[in-house]
Structure formats: structure tokens, C-alpha cells
Amino acid sequence: MQVSLPALKAFESAARLGSFKAAATELSISPTAVSHHINKLEQRLSVTLFVRTARKVVLTELGQELAAATSQGFQTIESALEKISAKEKQIDVATTSSFAALVLIPALQEFYAKFPESKVNITSGDGIEPNNFTLPIRLGEIDKQSSADVIKLEEFNLFCTAHTATQFNQTDRMTIYTTEWKNSALPKVPLDAWLKLNGLQNRDISVRYFDQELFGIQQSLVENAYVFCSNTLTQNYLTAGILTELNTQAISSQLCYYIANKEKHLSRHNFMFIEWLEKLL
Structure with a gap:
């Protein structure tokens, strides 16, 4: 199944921070854009990921499961990018x-x-x-x-x-x-x-x-x-x-x-x- 990477990133940030507004600040987008990404993701998966209330958002059981997977996935990607960046700064010389x-x-x-x-x-x-x-x-x-x-x-x-x-x-x-x-x-x-x-x-x-x-x-x-x-x-x-x-x-x-x-x-x-x-x- 193909899903939007920006949507997954918006979901991961909102799940980790417990707030669409905080996720928007972290991602430098609007809270409306975060909400839109997550709505599209829920529609694509045909599940509810957050319970929305007036003051906060709470992960559903399925949301918690996806949050754990996306957090691990983005951490793995970040770690790989850091390693690649460090490798690019290393100059290997044979002489x-x-x-x-x-x-x-x-x-x-x-x-x-x-x-x-x-x-x-x-x-x-x-x-x-x-x-x-x-x-x-x-x-x-x-x-x-x-x-x-x-x-x-x-x-x-x-x-x-x-x-x-x-x-x-x-x-x-x-x-x-x-x-x-x-x-x-x-x-x-x-x-x-x-x-x-x-x-x-x-x-x-x-x-x-x-x-x-x-x-x-x-x-x-x-x-x-x-x-x-x-x-x-x-x-x-x-x-x-x-x-x-x-x-x-x-x-x-x-x-x-x-x-x-x-x-x-x-x-x-x-x-x-x-x-x-x-x-x-």
C-alpha cells in the first residue's frame, strides 16, 4: 500500500508531540496542513488514528501501533542520513x-x-x-x-x-x-x-x-x-x-x-x- 510520506511525517510528529499545533511548528507548516495530511492518511487506511477533543488529540490503539512503527522508521532514516553525511566528510586516501x-x-x-x-x-x-x-x-x-x-x-x-x-x-x-x-x-x-x-x-x-x-x-x-x-x-x-x-x-x-x-x-x-x-x- 502506498501512502504519502509527508502524511506519515505529519502523523509521526503529531503522535510524538501530542498536538497538531506543535507538529505544525516542528514541520514549519500550518496546523490546518497537519490536520489535512492526517485526515488523508486515515482515509487511505480506513481507520481512525486520533481521537480529537477540543483541547487535545489522543492516539487510538491503531494509532499507537502506527506511531511506534513510524517513529522507529524515521529514526532509522535519520541515523542512516547522519552516517552518510559523516562518511561524505571522510576522505579516504591510499598512497x-x-x-x-x-x-x-x-x-x-x-x-x-x-x-x-x-x-x-x-x-x-x-x-x-x-x-x-x-x-x-x-x-x-x-x-x-x-x-x-x-x-x-x-x-x-x-x-x-x-x-x-x-x-x-x-x-x-x-x-x-x-x-x-x-x-x-x-x-x-x-x-x-x-x-x-x-x-x-x-x-x-x-x-x-x-x-x-x-x-x-x-x-x-x-x-x-x-x-x-x-x-x-x-x-x-x-x-x-x-x-x-x-x-x-x-x-x-x-x-x-x-x-x-x-x-x-x-x-x-x-x-x-x-x-x-x-x-x-
Whole structure:
């Protein structure tokens, strides 16, 4: 049986408040409209739901039964709407461990200051399966991505502590940490091309590899060594004075950060997050 939703809402409010006038105030309609809705509902059901007196309305037995059902039903709907609203404010992000640790997490306080109603949930790892509800911020090959999905092109250079930088031209042999991707489909880090670009191909260099840029950066700090990595991941270290960028020529790469099928993820809060992130990068 089909009945009017506004009529059910008017009935539920009147039953809960014990007054057509109070229901009208709650629903921002006239008492006459409330009475009309309930009369139509009674006609549709062929029952009497209220006993009307001059001063009050009282539920009949059948009215009490319907009141319990409508109250529970509208509470269930309200609860679902609140959950959906809260979910819409949550921004789920899946990205690499290095990008999460070195870029996103340090900047979250700034994001929350601008958008305090939002909540960001970050999942990191290289094997995360994307879905329609998660922003997948990935590292990939430029030529394989839509230009609309790319949020940052990767450049590489050499980084180290300020003290280590003073020894760059005085050291016969140096150690450079860099990355050999776990995902072999990714383009290689352009270390050889960078060495040639800067005339360093004949230097005595020991190259050591990790499968994540984060580890190479950390190890270079521990050993006062050099790390060849993207400028995206070192910005916070540079700002804090922990690392310095060598006075060498940076080199472009075939790598980029991108959000796969970005246009499909543009809810209001996701849009705010993407816009903020692109400015951050």
C-alpha cells in the first residue's frame, strides 16, 4: 500500500508531540496542513488514528501501533542520513608509504586548519586495490597516465645534510642512496642520466638501493651520506633545514604522482582535498 510520506511525517510528529499545533511548528507548516495530511492518511487506511477533543488529540490503539512503527522508521532514516553525511566528510586516501610519511601526514595539520569539518584517513602501501570511494594517489609513468590525472611531475636531484654538502667536491669516494622500485614496471630512477648531466659519471661512487625513497632519505641522514631522490619527498626536510639540495642540476624523470580517474572521485570534500594537495605540491 502506498501512502504519502509527508502524511506519515505529519502523523509521526503529531503522535510524538501530542498536538497538531506543535507538529505544525516542528514541520514549519500550518496546523490546518497537519490536520489535512492526517485526515488523508486515515482515509487511505480506513481507520481512525486520533481521537480529537477540543483541547487535545489522543492516539487510538491503531494509532499507537502506527506511531511506534513510524517513529522507529524515521529514526532509522535519520541515523542512516547522519552516517552518510559523516562518511561524505571522510576522505579516504591510499598512497605509497613514502608519500604518506613525507608529504601527507606532516601537512595534515595545515589541512585541518582550513577544513576542520573533514577527516582524512590514510592507507599506505604499494599493493592497495583502488575503489570508487578512495583517492588513489600513486606513483606511475607519465606516458601511461591521463594528463588530467597527473598532480605532480617528478624531478630528481642529490640531497644531504648541510655539513655533508660542504664535502661534496673534497671527497674521493662517496656513497649515494637511491631507489630501485619494487614495482619493476616503473621507469628507473634517472641516476645515470643525472651523473652524466652534471659531469659526474667518472666519480668514484658507491650506489646503494632501497625499494622506497623514504628509507634512502633516512639512511643518508644516519650516515651523513647522499640521497638521490625526488624533490617532492624532500620539501619538508628542506624547509626544516634537515636536508639541503646540492648545487647540481636537477633532472626530469618519466615519473609522476597521479590520481587514477580523478574526475570520478570529485565529491565536495575530495575536491577540496585535491585542490589543497595540488597547491601543496
